[in-house]
Amino acid sequence: MEYIILSMTLLAIGIYGLATKYDLIKLLISIEMITIAASMNFVIFASSLNDALGQAFMILAFSVDTCITAVALALVIIVYRKLGTLDIRELSKLKE
Amino acid sequence: MMLDVLLVVGLVVSAFFAIYLDEAIHAVLSLAVMNVILSVFYFSLDTPFAAVFQLTMGIGTVAVLFLAGEMLTTKVGTAQTPRQRLLGLMIGVLLSVPSILAVGHKITVTSPFRFPFSTALWELRAIDVMAQSLVILTVAIGIAMIFKEKRRRP
Numbered sequence: 001m002e003y004i005i006l007s008m009t010l011l012a013i014g015i016y017g018l019a020t021k022y023d024l025i026k027l028l029i030s031i032e033m034i035t036i037a038a039s040m041n042f043v044i045f046a047s048s049l050n051d052a053l054g055q056a057f058m059i060l061a062f063s064v065d066t067c068i069t070a071v072a073l074a075l076v077i078i079v080y081r082k083l084g085t086l087d088i089r090e091l092s093k094l095k096e
Numbered sequence: 097m098m099l100d101v102l103l104v105v106g107l108v109v110s111a112f113f114a115i116y117l118d119e120a121i122h123a124v125l126s127l128a129v130m131n132v133i134l135s136v137f138y139f140s141l142d143t144p145f146a147a148v149f150q151l152t153m154g155i156g157t158v159a160v161l162f163l164a165g166e167m168l169t170t171k172v173g174t175a176q177t178p179r180q181r182l183l184g185l186m187i188g189v190l191l192s193v194p195s196i197l198a199v200g201h202k203i204t205v206t207s208p209f210r211f212p213f214s215t216a217l218w219e220l221r222a223i224d225v226m227a228q229s230l231v232i233l234t235v236a237i238g239i240a241m242i243f244k245e246k247r248r249r250p
Contacts, residue, residue, distance in 0.1 A: 005195045012191075013111050016115060025120045056213065
């Protein structure tokens with residue numbers, strides 16, 4: 001239970017990355033960090049309550065997170081092939 | 097206790113470096129280190145299934161991200177100097193201080209519901225596991241369709 005602060009720290013680092021970075025791969029890493037922080041709570045509670053159900057939830061949640069990362073990465077590759085940049089500022093300018 | 101503190105500091109510092117470092121390859125390598133430390137951390141919490149799953153899925157994700165980072169990014173000229181990296185290390189250690197302070201106050205609660213892992217996954221969450229396999233299949237088909245569409249309209 002005492003590790004909740006650790007998961008909140010990881011969440012804060014992920015949000016910091018989302019707010020300050022402009023590279024799409026860095027943004028993906030930030031999203032990965034946030035999902036790790038979220039699924040970490042399942043393990044922390046499973047450990048402190050001595051209940052295996054939390055581990056099962058963690059496995060289910062982390063599988064979906066990995067699927068999300070896979071789809072996002074596919075979109076990043078398509079964007080790079082089509083537009084030749086991964087900088088979200090330039091991508092925003094292209095929209096105009 | 098000492099191992100807990102080392103794991104917490106390593107975890108927070110590697111997580112911070114994964115965001116802080118400018119070069120994508122270094123950031124992805126830092127994410128890999130974070131996944132390995134997290135897996136050891138889960139082992140120390142006596143949750144071995146979560147630890148093995150974190151290690152395998154985390155390293156798989158990192159491998160794909162590494163390839164993407166290697167393919168899609170160029171070396172930037174504005175990478176951090178050793179001094180800036182040292183500053184990043186210090187910020188990471190500072191960020192881990194609240195977690196280190198919390199490690200000293202362990203609270204243990206025993207749940208009245210105790211299931212073995214296999215019961216929890218295959219009996220209580222059987223429908224979720226089936227739905228999960230459908231989600232993974234849908235994602236695989238979706239990614240294949242994205243690339244196929246791209247090939248059709250170059």
